[in-house]
Amino acid sequence: MTDSISFFQNPEDTREEMLEATFYALRRHGYADLTISKIGNELGKSQSVIYYHYENKDELLVDLLDYMLEQVENQVPPPSKSPEEYIKIIIDEIFGSNSNSVRVSQVVIELRAQAAHNDDYTRLFRKSDSLIQSQIARTIQAGVDEGVFDVDDTSQTAALFHTVLIGIQAEQITSDDKTIDHVKDEFQRYVEQCLFSE
């Protein structure tokens, strides 16, 4: 299995190369110890290349977050799936515990923590959170329309899905796979009893 993050498989331009290097440098050093110089090392180029495009570390990290958000936006559900199949895919995404998804989670939680101190992070996370919640709510609504799901307030249900997604992202930093599997089993029990029609 490849060790690289899927959305950086083939960086297409200088921006993507810099963002990929930023991702790995953040993963390696953490936000507090991250410097433009360390990102330059990861990129294998002089830090002046980075300063040509970005003023400082936060400007670069906010662009990384924006880029990761674009990737999520582009993950449009394949039109051939039924609501039940698509809910299953969403649950698998929430609890995805391969090494790639754990790396992404760590980076995302570290950036989310910065939102307490920087409004640019807050703005992007709000945009991303509301986008993910509407995608989930739309899927549940499609199931309600087809009579497969019985849910009164789809945005309320989507809000809990989203909280569990973020909780798992934060838990993956310290938990083992067994704990995550445990949570997944209980979440599936909730979906069975609170989403599906009798």
Added chain:
Amino acid sequence: MTDSISFFQNPEDTREEMLEATFYALRRHGYADLTISKIGNELGKSQSVIYYHYENKDELLVDLLDYMLEQVENQVPPPSKSPEEYIKIIIDEIFGSNSNSVRVSQVVIELRAQAAHNDDYTRLFRKSDSLIQSQIARTIQAGVDEGVFDVDDTSQTAALFHTVLIGIQAEQITSDDKTIDHVKDEFQRYVEQCLFSE
């Protein structure tokens, strides 16, 4: 309403005073910009006082985390409460959205993110996570024993409670109260349908 965090109401010794100052300095500046000198300013004393007790910032933060964990351990459920009443208290704690609990959440998530880079944080979070999960599982088990709850695997149910707790801690950094209330309503629907006996 007081603006200070409840477990620092009356710091009893130098350690508690230093930990209180560390908490507020972390809240104000964030992990990355936190220095012993800034903690000294918050404490109103020279930084040499702090260096007399702690070697560096991380040693002090790990002690803060340890202290906060002790406080959680001491919050033993009042023996007079029934399992239903105690589950309600747990849910209110998870979704507590007053300004104090939001401040604590921000600090806790920022420290949890450090676990990706420092094993001392990982060790303490694992201890704290497992403690909170067993407390919740015990409450649910008491309800099962009394015939109020119908749950097969109480530790599995407690694991989802805990994930939602951490998810809310992370979401509170960027979300408004309305979103948190939405999640709470759906979580209560889950508790009604998946915990209580028919």
